[in-house]
Amino acid sequence: MTFPEFLSTYITIDDDIRSFLNTQTEKISVKKGTVISDQNTLNRKVYFVEKGLLRSFYFEKGKDITTNFYPENSILANKDTIFEKIPPRHSIEATEDSEIVFFRYSKMEELCETSLILFNS
Helix, strand or coil, X not given: CCHHHHHHCCCCCCHHHHHHHHHCCEXXXXXXXXXXXXXXXXXXXXXXXXXXXXXXXXXXCCEEEEEEEECCCCEEECHHHHHHCCCCCXXXXXXXXXXXXXXXXXXXXXXXXXXHHHHHC
């Protein structure tokens, strides 16, 4: 499922949202093992997994600790950075070749200020 298809199951895609999807989102292909967000590095991006599998993890006492898996049609972000503006405790890595759509959270905040559909959702 594409990101616009996923969104349309929850909200009506109006002109403001369509414009956001066309101008503020980016699609990337990543190989298995690629870290798309590093622990302790500010990253205010929101990710949608169109294809593949991602995981969040952190290191503690030399061990790699997986905290969650994100299959296709999942949305994820480093909540520490987005909501508290502090470096995240977790990294995000592709556990298989993946297709990911992402956007900057600040751009979505701007959209929420003008989009009645998102504001009322």
